[in-house]
Amino acid sequence: MIEDLMPPGVITAEVFADPPDAVLFPEEAALVTRAVEARRTEFTTGRHCARTALAGLGLPPTPILTGPRGEPLWPDGVVGTITHCRGYRAAAVARTPDVLSIGMDAxxxxxxxPGVLDAIALPQERTWAESAQERGRLLFTMKESVFKAWYPLTHRNLGFDEAEIIVNDTGTFTAKLLVPGPVGEFTGRWAVSDGFVASAIVWGTNTPSGM
Structure with a gap:
């Protein structure tokens, strides 16, 4: 599913069930010692997907720790993103400088x-989001993808009300950033497949508005 949203040069890995052989490096395990079992499991499988994707770039297994916002810390020369939800885990990675940031959510x-759409949607986004039952959830993934693409470029938080999503029903969307920064807008792709909704943004030197 995620692979179809990515341009050439971005390597992805996804699973629909938690592999029994997925393990953490000790440094990673220390990050989730106090987490509930479900959180440890999704974290472990997310790292498993990330290492599978990194292997696609020819890189050896390595610990993937977290930054101040919980973001994955990738090896030098690599950017990436991880997503996990009930029944689905995935990671996407690419080399810099061709790609500078990736945002993805499923x-x-x-x-x-109830109440979540009120918290995440701007007034101008609600008509689209309320027109089909899964569109609110899809809007949520787009907002998450925007934040995940934005944060590595700025190391600043971005609120749900600080990006306006304009959706093209052919499978693309534009995110207009409503705060100052190095990016005025992102463009991304979205999909509905296999019981899931997903979106992705790839920002780089050859993708001036993202993909």
């Missing part, structure tokens, strides 16, 4: 919990 294909 969610189950189901309505958002």
């Amino acid at each position: 969610e189950p294909r189901e309505p958002l919990p």
